Amino acid sequence: MAPVSDRSTVPASASDIELLRKYEPVVCYTKGEQFYPTDVEHYVSESSLWEHHLDGHDELLVRQGELTLQKLTEFHQAEFGSVRYLRFIENLNLAETAKVLADQTLLRQKLGNSFHTGIGRLARGGILPRLVDGLFSLSFLLRGKVSAATAAAAELDYNAIFEEDPKYTYYGHVSRQNGWTIVQYWFFYSFNSWRSGFHGVNDHESDWEMITIYLFEQDGQLIPEWAAFASHDFKGDDLRRRWDDDQELQKENESHPIVFAGAGSHSSYFRRGEYQAVVNMPLPDWFLGLIRTWNKLWTDTLGQPAIDPFHIPFVDFARGDGLCIGPDSLQEWSPVLVDESTPWVSRYWGLWGLFARDPISGENAPAGPMYNRDGSPRGTWYDPLGFAGLDKIPPPPQALQMLEANCDKLSARQEELKKLIPQKAYDLQEMGTRLNGMEGDPHLAKLYLALEKEINVLSAEVRNLRRESLENTAILQSLLQRMEWMKSGIKDNPRAHIHHITLPDDPTQVLRFEHAAETWAAVSLSILLFAIAALIFFTPRYAWTGLAITLILFVVAESFLRGAFVQTVGRLTLILAMVATVILFIHFWKWIILAALLTMGVLLMANRLRELTG
């Protein structure tokens, strides 16, 4: 780990743009990525502006070709609950749909930028998550979604814009809070094609992603200490890495963090790889409580790994084997400085793309860097420290001062306790002596009881003071030790703050019978549905049993292909044993309780008799 003195610094007097350029990241994409950071001006000029009203109708405010960044921020009156949004791709008729899909194929052939899945996401999860995934896919029949033609048209339009003005833009925002200098890099993409391009969770028009670097000032220089990458709306300590953690935070020339962007999702990762993104089903609390109780019994009592079949596995491909943009790469950045005074940042709070009327928002476009979809201020903008859990951490120079102040405070209290404890202990002994002297005199009974109460209170006080003194000694030792380390430049574990580190899938992991497993993963759900249909049609009387047996056979077949036959057979047998136990208990509960009582009685008697006979 590089000491602070070896870090790439910048004078504290540097301008915001100099600061941005000094630490601008290198973003590496996956081969097959269709959209790169672009500028908002071109995008807006190709879009129309709409208002979705509460009664369900959509009103065109500014048509395509007439919209500018200035017009975007003009005032348009609307009722509470309405949604303002941009539309990058207009509605397409059948002929246009066919044309854009054909043109998309031609464009991809021309660019030679194709994506290969590798181990498919369906093969990475078991049959139950696949079942839930099937329901998730079917949910698009009810939810609003962005069509494949819209994705294709967006890809064509983005490429047309890029050919006209080939540049990669980021929007830089510099702020200062609690002694930290915070440098944010915002990336705007015309489209998020995770679902249509990479079998992911969602598609939406426009995408805003961000990474942040946190610097502190020392001897007139700004020194980088932390970097936080935004990923799928997560927040907290897990998002940030310390600048000297070279394994987790890779850097180009010690100044430029390397970001691995998820294919289509544009989510940011510290390490290249393929990440399992899990989407949890929105289940009622009572059902989640049942799952928790089951898992407690399953893991604590039976020693099995926890089960959560109600999540859907998706893969975020952040392979970093495609285009890289940034210093020392083939492509350079075009920086644009923004802040609250930039009109389109602060005065446009609508969505930056199609409002798909998706009730769970996955397919609705995001709002800008300063706002959430519902128009509320975005935490990453106004509270960049809290976003990465840094609001409780002072910059290193202040941390040393705070530590010294803490030590001084504790030392002073220890000095105070050193005098106070003997004094109180003396008082206690004196009162004890008085109490002893009153014993045997019945006429002093009332006074005796009152004094005894006082003694009890003082005794508790002395005990607490002694404990406080002991605890302070231990805390002081730790603080002094830490202060010594800080003064000598020794740093603690750079990952101590991380509760759950996001790691990519093991690249060496290979499924047994890989192709068979992939094929099985793709067709198993359909075969299961056919089997259920056959059961209902041919043997309606045995449908439930048949379904249970069919499911078990599917799970066993699956486990064989995944190389988990032994564990799966063990778990299935345990579940069957638990069902059988419940049945036995229902039929023989009196006998079971009787047997348990008799056994306990015999054991207890044997134990007591052994004690008796020595």
Added chain:
Amino acid sequence: MAKRKKSDKKKRPIAVSVIAVAIVVLFLIRLVQFFTPLLSENVFTSGITGPFFTGWRLTGISTTLLSSASYLILSVAGIVTLIGFLHLRRWSWVLLMAWTGVSLLISLVDYFYSHANYVVMASNIIIAFALNITDVQRMFGVRRANGSSL
């Protein structure tokens, strides 16, 4: 030779002995289940009389033969497993767990559609839970020393 046997006995946890006894009990029950339908259909005295199918449906004798055969397979598999099990072989743990699973499934189907054999059910439950004990799994090489599954 006698000494080796003694040391083997010392290493074997009590759960393994309990499972072995349960297997023997199940073997005997399955054997009875194998013979009973054959005796009721007089297969041993009169041989197999009548066709196996009427149209596309199974006849009574073929159903009897099928159920007897499945019980015979279960009992033979039980004995083979028992031999490997007493030698603490990994495959025998896997086979026994699978065998117990199948046996439990049959018991549950029996429970819901005809008559339940509660002794079989109870024996299988004991075997399933005993096989799941960490020490037993470790002994058969199904679980690592640190408790994780192999």
